Amino acid sequence: MLKLDNIAHSERLKPLSFTAEAGQLIGVIGANGAGKSTLLKIMAGLLNDVSGAATWADQDMTRWSAIERRQYLAFIPQQTQFQEPATVADLLRTAQINLRAGAKELAQWRQLSIEQFELEPLLERAVTELSGGEQRRVTLACTHAMNRPLLIADEPTASLDLNYQLLTMDWLKTSSQQGKLVFVALHDLALAAQYCDQILLLHHGALLAHGTPNQVLTDANLATAYKVSVDWLCNPKGVAMLPRRL
Numbered sequence: 001m002l003k004l005d006n007i008a009h010s011e012r013l014k015p016l017s018f019t020a021e022a023g024q025l026i027g028v029i030g031a032n033g034a035g036k037s038t039l040l041k042i043m044a045g046l047l048n049d050v051s052g053a054a055t056w057a058d059q060d061m062t063r064w065s066a067i068e069r070r071q072y073l074a075f076i077p078q079q080t081q082f083q084e085p086a087t088v089a090d091l092l093r094t095a096q097i098n099l100r101a102g103a104k105e106l107a108q109w110r111q112l113s114i115e116q117f118e119l120e121p122l123l124e125r126a127v128t129e130l131s132g133g134e135q136r137r138v139t140l141a142c143t144h145a146m147n148r149p150l151l152i153a154d155e156p157t158a159s160l161d162l163n164y165q166l167l168t169m170d171w172l173k174t175s176s177q178q179g180k181l182v183f184v185a186l187h188d189l190a191l192a193a194q195y196c197d198q199i200l201l202l203h204h205g206a207l208l209a210h211g212t213p214n215q216v217l218t219d220a221n222l223a224t225a226y227k228v229s230v231d232w233l234c235n236p237k238g239v240a241m242l243p244r245r246l
C-alpha cells in the first residue's frame with residue numbers, strides 16, 4: 001500500500017493525502033501547471049523541499065537511497081532526452097543496473113519488453129537516430145524491463161500514435177491487474193475514463209477531487225479544472241469525449 005500523508009512541495013504542491021492499494025491504475029489529471037509532474041516526481045523521490053510523509057509497504061520512501069528506490073519503483077519522466085548514441089539493446093540492459101534479480105530473470109524481462117513495444121527491428125539502432133515516438137517506446141520498454149511493483153508514468157502516451165497509445169494503456173492496465181500499483185498522468189480524459197480505477201484531479205497545486213472516473217469527471221469538476229464542458233460518448237467498446245470551451 002502507498003500512503004501519502006500531507007505530502008507537499010514548498011512552492012508547487014499544497015498538502016495532499018491519500019492511500020492506494022496495489023493492483024490499481026490511478027490517473028493523475030489536471031490542466032497545464034496543475035501539479036501532476038510535481039506529485040509524480042515527489043513520489044519518485046526526485047524533488048527537494050518536500051514535506052509530509054510517504055510510505056510504501058510501511059517503509060519510509062523519503063529515506064530510500066537511489067539504489068533502494070530502484071528496487072521498488074520505476075519512473076517514466078514526461079520527457080526523455082537521449083544524448084548518447086547508445087543502442088536500444090544496451091539501453092535496456094542499462095535500465096536493469098543494480099536490480100536485485102538473477103541474470104535469467106532480467107533477460108526474460110528484457111525480452112518481454114522488446115515484444116511488448118515491438119522493438120526487435122530497432123535493437124541495434126542508436127537511440128539518438130530514432131523518431132520521437134520510437135524513442136518514447138524505448139523509454140517505456142526500459143521501464144517495463146525493470147518490472148518494479150510501483151510504476152509511475154508521466155504522460156507516457158505523449159508523442160505516440162493511436163496504436164501505441166492504446167498498447168501503452170493496455171500495458172499499464174495489465175500491470176495493475178497483475179498486482180502493481182500504477183500512477184499515470186494523462187491529458188486524454190477519455191483514456192483516463194476508460195482505463196483508470198481511480199483518478200486524482202489536481203487544480204492549482206491542490207487536490208480538487210479523488211475517486212472513480214464517474215465521481216471525478218463531473219461537469220462541475222471539469223468546468224473548474226479545465227474551463228470546458230464535455231459531452232461523453234460511451235458504448236461497450238469504449239469512451240470518447242467532445243469538449244467545448246466555456
Ligand SMILES: Nc1ncnc2c1ncn2[C@@H]1O[C@H](COP(=O)(O)OP(=O)(O)OP(=O)(O)O)[C@@H](O)[C@H]1O
Pocket residue numbers: 012030031032033034035036037038039078
Ligand atoms: N523546475 C521548476 N522550477 C520552478 N517551478 C516549476 C518547476 N517545474 C514546474 N514548476 C511550476 O510548478 C507548477 C506545477 O508544474 P507541473 O510540472 O507539476 O505541472 P503539470 O500539471 O505537470 O503541467 P503540464 O500538464 O503542463 O505538464 C507550475 O506552476 C510550474 O510552473
